[in-house]
Amino acid sequence: MNATRNEIVVIGGGAIGVACALWLRRDGHQVILLEPEELAGQCSYGNASTLAEYACTPIANPSVWSNLPNLLFSQDSPFVVRWSRLPELMPWLLRFMGQCTTSRAQLNAERLARLLRDTYSGYEPLLEAAPEARALIRNNGCLYAYTTERGLQGAQADIALRRSLGIEQEVLDSAGIEALEPAMTGLSVGGVLFPRSCHLRDTQGFIQALAAPLRADGAILRGKARRLTSRNDGVEIQCEDGTTLKADRVVLAAGAWSAKLAATLGERIPLETERGYHVEFELGRELLTRPTCPVESAFYMTPLANGRLRAAGTVELGSLRDPLNPARIRYIEERVRKVLNIDAPVSHSWLGMRPTVPDCVPVIGPSQRDSRVIHAFGHQHLGITLAGITGQLVAANVRGQAPEWLDDYNASRFN
Structure with missing residues (x-):
């Protein structure tokens, strides 16, 4: 095998991985x-293309108990479970239900809010080098x-x-x-505007x-990590094509695939796949x-570049292996058409795998098995939103300057 030595390898080229790599690069690594x-x-x-700096309310909250029959048995619900996967999902679901208490939901909301406060400050230094x-x-x-x-x-x-967590919002009739x-005329009884939020056109x-x-820098390498191995002189990353990378440190930011890689080090993290869907219309x-x-x-309806409208959201608990569920696409499409009176055909539909842990709080911090491996995953619906601050915290961890409160986000909380 071909072994290549590196200082830091970031596994995962989504928003979190890119932000981590950029922050580490800023520190000279x-x-x-x-x-x-x-x-x-x-x-x-x-x-949904939204920087949702207000989204501190975890899905795991007391209302889940009253809605449980609908969640488990109805396909006409924004939250569904694939029955065929119920046996393998059960350990995760039990942990999830354990978080659906008033006290746990409050604690998890506070932890999310602590990260969300730095949504924009986490991005700002990265945007200075990226005007596009x-x-x-x-x-x-x-x-x-x-x-x-x-x-x-x-x-x-x-x-x-x-309001209690200091999130800016305006309640509207x-x-x-x-x-x-104006497109919402006659369709709502009231709502909330989050004026500090923004969205991305693409x-x-x-x-x-x-x-x-x-x-x-030539710092992007095409390859899929298959296994991590701790060595005395660093961490080995074995890739599916047979190559091996060696690194002084590894940042694990592979989204829904992160738990499988963590498991190769012997670390068990309750991360499951929350399958999200979108449909798009080209309206011009x-x-x-x-x-x-x-x-x-x-679901969110978000205006994108070139007259596109994306409707994205809902939750389906299932497997990385399951195919797209047409019922989820229909659920979104039918409701968007009803709300906005759209006649245009769906131009695109999509299924993505959100990495979700039972308390809905990201996993950020060193692995319990090898502190040279740093976790940065489990952001659920907030990957785009929290990418900047996650990268900043990972870089601080590498410098040995992580804040003490970051311990609350370590995978050790699941022990």
Whole structure:
């Protein structure tokens, strides 16, 4: 086998991996980014294209208990479980349900909010070197629109939680929603504007533009990691094509595939696959000016470049191996058509694998098996949002200057 020595190898070319590599490069490290496909080709490609600095409410919360029958048995729900995978999902689901208490949800919301406060400061130094990436950002905020009084009343606890955590939000009546987005006229009873949020006109283009300094350095290597092995003189990365890389340090940012690689070091992390979907329409015009979420349906409608509209969201717990579920595509398509009265055909549909841990909080910090391996995964719906601050924290970890509170995000919390 061909062994190549490197200072730091970052495994994963999504938003998290790119940001980690860029922050480490800023600190003067020699970095290789290892990715089997084109950059941002997985979850960083197909998400809702939103920097959601407000999204501190974990999916694991007490409301799951009352909605459990619908979640388990209805396919007409924004959260579904593939029955065929239930036996293998059960250990993870039990851990997840254990997080659905008032106290645990509060703690996890606080941990998410602590990261979300640095959404923009984590990106800003990286954007200085990537003007083409900055040009793809639109600062129009993000809108939650509730279609029923019951939904709006049920949101009051989340509104209060965000307020207590210092997240900027503006509560609107139906007229306020319609003034911002005329396409929503007559479709909502009220909602919330998050004025500090922004969205990306081209998510994959943004990440690829952000990675321009890495490309210029020749620091991007095509390959798929298959196994990690601890050696006295470093960490070996065995790739599927038979090559071996050696590194002083490894950053594991492979998204939904991260737990399998961590397991090759003997570390068991309860990471499962939360399958997300999107549909796109080529409208040739903008029906919306900002990401708008009809909350009861649990997806975002985001205006993209060239008159495209992307509707992305919902949750399906299943396997990396399962094919696309057409029912999930229909669920989104039918509701978007109903909300916005769209006649255009679907131009594109997509399935992506979100890396999700039971408490909905990312895993950031050194491996318990080998501290030279640093985890940076499990961001669930917040990979694009938290990429910058995650990269900053990983770089601080390598410098030996990680804040003490980062221990709360270590995989040791699952022991």
